[in-house]
Amino acid sequence: MVMAAEHHGSNAPVNSSAGRIARIDVMRDMAAAEKTWRVFEGTGFLSTPYQRFELLDTWQQTIGKHEGVLPFVVVAYDTTGQPLLLLPLVTSRENGANVARFMGGKHPTFNMGLWQREFAETATAADFDALIAGIRTQADRVDVLAFTQQPKQWRGILNPLISLGAQPSTNACPMMTMIPGCKPEERVSTSTRRRLRNKERKLQALPGYRYLVATTDEDINRLLDSFFIIKPQRMALSKLPDVFSDPATKAFVRDACLAKLPNGQRAIEIHALECNDELISIFSCVADGERFSTMFNTYTISDNARYSPGLILLRYMIDHFGDLGYSSLDFGVGSDDYKMTFCKDDEPLLDAFIPLTARGKFAALGMSSLTHAKRLVKHNPALMHMAQLLRNAISR
Numbered sequence: 001m002v003m004a005a006e007h008h009g010s011n012a013p014v015n016s017s018a019g020r021i022a023r024i025d026v027m028r029d030m031a032a033a034e035k036t037w038r039v040f041e042g043t044g045f046l047s048t049p050y051q052r053f054e055l056l057d058t059w060q061q062t063i064g065k066h067e068g069v070l071p072f073v074v075v076a077y078d079t080t081g082q083p084l085l086l087l088p089l090v091t092s093r094e095n096g097a098n099v100a101r102f103m104g105g106k107h108p109t110f111n112m113g114l115w116q117r118e119f120a121e122t123a124t125a126a127d128f129d130a131l132i133a134g135i136r137t138q139a140d141r142v143d144v145l146a147f148t149q150q151p152k153q154w155r156g157i158l159n160p161l162i163s164l165g166a167q168p169s170t171n172a173c174p175m176m177t178m179i180p181g182c183k184p185e186e187r188v189s190t191s192t193r194r195r196l197r198n199k200e201r202k203l204q205a206l207p208g209y210r211y212l213v214a215t216t217d218e219d220i221n222r223l224l225d226s227f228f229i230i231k232p233q234r235m236a237l238s239k240l241p242d243v244f245s246d247p248a249t250k251a252f253v254r255d256a257c258l259a260k261l262p263n264g265q266r267a268i269e270i271h272a273l274e275c276n277d278e279l280i281s282i283f284s285c286v287a288d289g290e291r292f293s294t295m296f297n298t299y300t301i302s303d304n305a306r307y308s309p310g311l312i313l314l315r316y317m318i319d320h321f322g323d324l325g326y327s328s329l330d331f332g333v334g335s336d337d338y339k340m341t342f343c344k345d346d347e348p349l350l351d352a353f354i355p356l357t358a359r360g361k362f363a364a365l366g367m368s369s370l371t372h373a374k375r376l377v378k379h380n381p382a383l384m385h386m387a388q389l390l391r392n393a394i395s396r
Contacts, residue, residue, distance in 0.1 A: 019123075019124055019126030019127035019129070019130050020078045020079075020084060020119065020123075020124075020127055021076045021077070021078065021084060021085075021127050021130040021131055021134070022077060022078055022079040022130075023076070023077045023081075023134075024074060024075070024076055024077075024130075024131065024134025024135065024137075025074075025075045025076075025077065026072060026073065026074050026075075026135070026138050027071070027073040027075070028070060028071050028072060028073070028140075029071060030053075030056075030057045030060055030061075030071055030073075033071070033073040033075075034053055034057070036075055036083060036086065037053045037073070037086060037088075037114070038053065039083055040083065040086045040114035040115075040116075041053065041114070041262075044116065044117055044118075045114060045115060045116055045117055046114070046115040046116075046117045046120050046154060046155060046157060047112060047113070047114040047115065047154075048108075048110045048112050048151070048154060048288070048291075049286035049287060049288040049291075049293070050104060050107075050108035050109065050110050050111070050112075050286060050293075051088055051103075051108075051111075051112060051113075051114055052261065052267060052286075054256070054259040054260070054261055054267040055104070055256055055259070055267045055268065055286070056088055056103040056104055058252055058255045058256045058259055058267065059103060059104050059105065059107065059252055059256070060090070060103060061255075062248045062249075062251040062252040062255060063105055063107075063248045063249060063252050064090060064103065064105075065248075066246070066248035067092070067105070067248075068092065069090035069091065069092040069101075070090060070091050070092070071089075071090055071103075072089040072090055072091045072100050072140075072142070073086065073087070073088055073089065074086070074087040074089060074131075074134075074135060075087075076127075076130075076131055076134070082116070083116065084115070084116045084119040084127075085113055085114070085115055085116070085119065085131070086113060086114040087102075087113045087114075088102060088103045088113075088114070089101060089102060089103065089145075090102075090103050091140065091142060094363070095363065095366070096359070096363075097143040097144055097359050097360060097362075097363035098140070098141060098142050098143045098144075099142070099143065099144050099145075099146050099363065100135075100142045100144070100145050100146065101146045101147075101148070102147065102148070102149075106243075107252070107295065108149070109149065109173055109293050109295075109330065109332045109333060110149060110150070110151045110154075110173075110293070110349075111147065111148060111149045111150055112150055112151060112154060112159060112161075113160075113161060115160065117157070120157055120160050121157055123160045123163075125163070128160075128163060128164060132164075132354070132356065135356065136356045136357075141356075141357065142356055142357075142360075143355070143356060143357045143359045143360035143363055144353060144354065144355050144356060144357075144360035144363045144364045144367070145352070145353070145354040145356065146351075146353055146364075146367055147161060147164075147351065147352040147353075147354070148169060148351045148352075148371075149169050149333070149349050149351070150162065150166065150169075150349065150350050150351070150352065151173075151347060151348075151349060151350075152347075152348040152349070152350055155290065159350075161352065162350060162352070164352050164354055165352050165354070166350035166351060166352045167350065167351055167352075167368060167371065167372065168348070168349070168350060168351070169333075169349035169350060169351050169371065170333075170371055170374040171333040171334050171335070171349070172333070172335075172346040172347060172348055172349055173330050173332065173333050173346065173347040173349055174330060174331060174334075174335060174339040174340065174343035174345070174346055174347075175328060175329065175330040175343055175345050175346065175347040176318075176328065176329050176330070176342050176343045176344065176345070177327060177328045177345065178318075178322050178326060178327055178328060178329070179327070180322075180325040180326070180327055181325070182322070184319055184322070187318050187319065187322050188315055188318055188319075188342065192315075192341065193315070196308065196311055196312050196315055199307040199308050199312065200307065200312050202304075202307045203273070203275070203280065203304060203307055203309065203312070206275035206276075206277070206280075206304070207275060207276045207277070208274070208275045208276035208277075209273070209274075209275045209280075210273070210274060210275070211271070211272075211273055211313070211316045212271070212272045212273075212274060213269065213270075213271050213320065214257075214266075214269070214270040214271075214272065215266075217258060219270075220254075220257050220258055220266075220270055221254070221258075223270055223272050223274075223279060223282060224253065224254055224257060224270075226278070226279035226282075227279065227282055227296075227298060228244065228250060230279065230298050230299075230300065230301060231244055231296075231298045232244070232245065233301050234298050234299070234301060237301070244296070253268075253284075253296065256268045257269075257270055257284065265287075267286070268284050268285070268286060268295060269284065269285050269286070269287060270282065270283075270284050271283050271284075271285065271313060271316070271317050271320070272313070273309050273312060273313045273316075278300055278302060278304070279300065280299065280300050280304055280309045281297070281298075281299040281300065281309035281310050281312070281313040282297060282298055282299070282313075283295075283296075283297040283310070283313055283314065283317060284296050284297065285317070287321065287326070289325075289326070290326060290327050290328065291326065291327070291328045291329060291330070292317070292321045292326055292329050293329070293330045293331075293332065294314075294317075294329075294330070294331045294332055295332065297310065310338055311338055311341060314331075314338070314341075314342060317329075318342065329342075330343070330347060331343065333349065351368075351371050353365075353367045353368045
């Protein structure tokens with residue numbers, strides 16, 4: 001029993017005389033964390049769909065294990081034993097420091113804790129002092145907390161972790177708001193719809209042309225088989241590395257798309273345009289009843305690419321989720337041209353690098369400086385052009 005406790009988790013009582021956090025529990029095994037995690041996915045709690053158990057457990061079992069990161073799931077409780085906060089973290093060794101980051105690597109657009117909603121709205125400085133103190137006392141000592149790509153707010157509630165200090169992330173996230181129940185023309189303008197309809201007429205002449213939301217394992221596997229063939233060719237044409245080339249990433253994508261949530265919804269949904277002869281365009285997304293966020297995507301390398309199939313598919317997705325009463329959407333970080341067709345606002349994303357030890361102070365300073373430099377390059381056209389030239393030269 002002692003060995004199991006040491007492996008799966010450890011409890012750390014904290015001095016919470018001025019706050020609600022009375023105990024910190026750190027679990028180092030996903031199976032051990034699942035029961036508590038499920039509590040945070042119920043009513044009265046706040047989280048993004050990127051922090052669902054199915055999605056991050058799949059990531060840890062594939063990419064996480066491949067990269068050698070270890071689960072470090074932090075749960076805070078009040079004096080009655082009620083859970084207040086869950087931080088889905090992993091730890092790894094980076095440049096001589098033990099770093100704790102949010103699970104999911106580069107795949108989630110938003111990194112955030114799972115919160116008891118009322119606590120998220122009322123958490124105090126004393127609560128965060130207790131949280132940091134509880135993490136600092138763990139035996140597998142963490143030097144720095146690297147909390148990157150955090151949304152400033154979620155569902156109208158300010159992200160509580162922002163109070164720990166934050167700086168702008170390298171990129172913001174283009175987003176679009178919708179009024180539930182509005183007319184389709186209020187989501188996507190009449191002129192844009194007309195332009196896309198004219199292009200789609202060419203595609204509609206293809207045998208078996210259709211818009212598909214994949215619901216069966218057979219459809220999901222078939223679409224992913226085509227995706228893994230087309231994506232590397234599309235990346236090569238853009239002189240970009242194929243980020244889906246390693247087996248762990250492919251396993252994560254397939255397993256997460258096949259994984260079902262308790263309500264029967266897939267952890268990652270797949271939407272596609274296809275005909276009898278080929279996959280024309282594909283977008284994946286996560287969705288939670290209010291917001292849908294796209295993830296990986298690609299489109300055909302055939303002549304059908306000239307008809308903007310990606311934009312046509314996004315229009316279908318916007319109408320699909322709009323008809324379901326969704327109020328917002330985003331297409332992930334970065335200001336690609338296709339996103340600007342629909343998104344007129346930016347979702348601010350913030351980073352925080354919180355040192356817990358003397359070594360962590362140097363690591364946090366380095367991480368903060370690197371993020372600032374990347375943001376400077378991204379937002380300076382001349383520097384960005386030079387960076388692109390250098391990337392192209394290296395990729396030759």
